[in-house]
Amino acid sequence: LELNAQVVRFPSGQETEFGGQAAYLMRIFGIDGATVSEKPLENTPDVARLSEDAVLKKKLADYVSANVGAVDLGVYEIPDEFLARKVISWSTFGSARQANHPFTPLFQPADFAGLDYSALQLVRTPEALVERLDNGACQGCHQAGSTAGFHFIGLDDRTTSPLNRIEVGISPHLHAEIPRRVAWLRATTEGKEPNRFRPLSFAPAGGWKDAGEVSYVPAEMAMPCLMPEDAARFGQTWQCGGGTVCTPLATASGVRTRLAQCLLPKDSRAMFSGHPCLTGSIASNPSQPFNDRYTITGQFAAFASDISRTAYTCRPPKIGVPAGIAYRGCDDKDRTFAAFRAGKPMPNEICGLVGGKKFDTCVATNNFDQCLGGAVNRGNRPACSADHFCREDYMCQSLPPDTPGAAKVKGIGFCSPTYFIFQMRIDNHATPWASAARATMGAGFGAAEEE
Template sequence: MRFISILCLLILTISPCFAQSPRASAEVTTLISQGPLLAVLDHDNSSALSLVTLFRKIHAAQKLPQPAVADGPTRASDLSQFSGTYAQFAAVMSADITRITAGLGIDWEKEILKTYDPKSAKTDAGKTLRLNGNVARVFNERWLGSSDGLFLLSGVVNRMDRRDFDSAHCGELRFIYRLGYEVRMNGKTYASRMPFTVNMVFSYADDGRNCQDVASLWRVAGIDTDDPAMVAQRLLQGPLDFSRLIFKQMEINAEVVRFPSDLENMENRKFAGQAIYWMRIFALRGGKFQPTRLENTPDVQAILKDPAKQKQLQDYLAGHIAEIDNGTFRIPESLEADIALSFSTAGSARMANRPFDLAIGSEQAARIVAAAGVPGRSQKFVQSGAGLLERLNTSSCMGCHQSSSTAGFHFLGVDRFDFGRDADAIRNALDGNELQLPFSPHVYAELVRRKDYVERVSLGQAPNSFRPHPSAPPAAWESGNPAYVVAGDNMPCPLNADLAQAAKWSCNATRNLTCQALVTNAATSSNLGQCVPAAQNVAAGLSCRSNVIEDSTAKTAANNPLGFNLRAFSDRVSKEELVYKLPEGKLSGYGYNCRPTKIGVPLGRVTRPCKPEEASLAVIRPGSVPEEICAIVGGKGFEQMAKGYFDSGIFAAGVGRGLLNTCSPSRFCREDYICQQMPDFVTSARFNVSAPALNNLRSRKIGFCTPTYFVYQLRLDGHPNPR
């Protein structure tokens, strides 16, 4: 016994890693998003997880040329020197944007200051529109090679659950970066992130033990408590050890066109602004990045034109109902597209984001389900033809990215200040343009499922491979079927019997919420509802208008050279109705008001002026979780920024205050809204909020819900021109 004790002492002395015993006590981790930790992992080009470092590793593994890159933060101009990979992607994106702008057939602009210059019009109609800046704003692809453009690590995502789609590996590891910038102009620092993510996907090599060893690596101690430098070393010697990883692909999701709300009103489309998001995946072939097929995203036009492809798709669906029902299927690559465009606003109800509604259609889907004996046998998700289409559509790129997402994204990451020349200047420049939460409601729910999955694999147990609906709330996974928590105010909910019991969830009955159809579209196979409070429980932030959408996608599906849905921006709201009997128009007194969609608030928004005690935030006591808060709302400051670049000082001088709904790590915003952080400038004399009151909110990560495009880092416009 004494010999064993001495041996253990020697081992512990030699190897501090054994002394920590992290894998015996720590819970598994599925997401790394802590700002201080990201700053250690990605500080400059020499950092372990800078995007330049990842491209160097990819080039070394493929024996591709290694360009010389200067020291400093990772700039787009550095990455553009990787000629066969990053530069190849940038060239494809630039060509696609040219095709998109040609296909739009309307006036557009890449430089925000020119949107108000009639002389810059590209069409005769554009001259009139530009008097008020009402033209489509297009992503300026010069950012992809600019020395002003920066790529910042936003998070590291453990996707071991992806082994269900690739049994030869132990799942995936994803490094997510966002495009941002720091620019000095007019004696000021301008800085922001932009709606553009790069997802570098690596596969874990098979460990020969049913992935148990890889899963156990994710028991990392002290992620939220220990020194970030120490935690970074544990990660790099454990789950982030590149000797275990094989590069798979680079995935891009970027907002490429934005239609401002005033343009929507002028063109009678009546959406509170729209946006198009561009999605492509690049994989190495022949030493170069080439676009590759998008998982479960059908090439609608190719299928509609070719009866053989139609039959191939129908045969696949009929023969793989069980995998589709479980959510662990993949349609044949020969039927998949290599580009996807997704659309917001009201993305979950748009045909543009439901490609299988066109590729298969409701009648054929019903026949496939009936032939398979559904609902005669036990099903987890699919209960009808519409349920089959719901599973297929939400498994496509555009369908998933418009299901309980935030501005077409599921992971945006925390705001960082550790890039560029001056962290304090960047912090000041970002004030009023920061997010409170780093991920979407979908990811919040998914993290619970993924953690259970990795935990079970680490213990040598079989995980539950069922994929819920992407708009479902979190669930407990101890039993065979997920036990969902109830959905809160204005959260999505299933309206009918199209989903099987294991895929259904309900609204919070204790709050008297009922599932109602606030957005309907007769062209789509199904629509989700929202959990709507009764009139006596009306509160700030709630939806107060319902919309009926007249869809244009099906009418133009066969004629667009780029994709079946390029002209889906022509969809329009054909009917609006009030949900509650509330006054509209000018705010007065302290009564609730339904702010109209036309000012840029999707489905309207219940609000009222703040009372003096609410404006100071003093009514929010430590430990309490308020449902309403006196937040910042539009005003002259916001309107001025919409005509140029985001300037925190000018913004603060002109914004107003109003009562809105709160958000937090367990309380999310409804579709087309995002959780914004309360800015530092509210502690100025103009707003009269004390520093302790603001710190009380920050310490509990409480923010407020605002329309997505009211936050400038989620708009492609409102930023300086790249140099």
């Protein structure tokens, strides 16, 4: 039994700068009849024990040095004696949090400075080696390229409120991983040696050959990227596509690699709702990650002072939107999905659902059926689909089937902050699975004063 369970969530009203926090317990149990046993977490170090045992830590460093080629390919298996039986992964900004980089506090680049990196495919420096190890640990992989700390969420059935359904049930990592597995299986069935290289979990999909380097497709809008100074530590990486540029969103003390995403250039006229608008820094607390502190350091997009249907304003994290979101209210064309045309590229934004002030007020009554049915508004959000994913800390939500014009955008959803989806949170919010709540689609939707 492999367990990855959200065990606590701090709402955005409490974590106003982070836009909320959540902790996930990760454990593995062996089950043999009536006997249950703890199993080690694959490639995930027991940081506390290793930090206190210099001999054991040196032994782990020796293992890494002796197996650097396998680590480079991503096909290593660290022996059980070094591994943790229980860890906690943290979000939001999970890919940047020091707690999700377990090898970084254990080893300095100097510990691996004497290795030969010249023939390796991905790892070209000691810093890249430690980052590769971090990303291969359970909490590293499940917070980089994931959706809400998971890679396979699944879809909701008809018993779930149509106002609260997931449109895309897999993570960006799994989407990119499937072609690699298909290529591996094809080569194996044909009796060929498969390409065994496994990319970083936040890498985009690639073209897979039987051997040699991977030809990555360009990363799409709001997908992860490596800043030039970080990419220089690695071998072949990837580029941003679609007219985007790699833009840093957050740094964290104690972490070398910055959280960056492929975003619009500064002052771009192609701004869209949901685009990040704030940068920040995280002061890491290694012993108590729940006391990590995020500080907004600047605003780089969406400078309108007020909400309107013509200009973009930057909505703050305190409403539950990590890194802020650019926002423009829906106009009449947005409500009818006029920009969505068959055979044309999917627009970056769609008139989806937002809670608004009425929803926040209604939630206090604890009557969620009423809140969902009568206090949800229309508002522009990033468009998403099975091929176009939401950025970190957001997930693709379905439009209710009775939304006017929904047939025109079948298969397309809108990006919501992860914890706006009731199924993804455990903080005593009722889950409206048994509810038949339906939105009154013409009542107040898109009213700027309610957004």
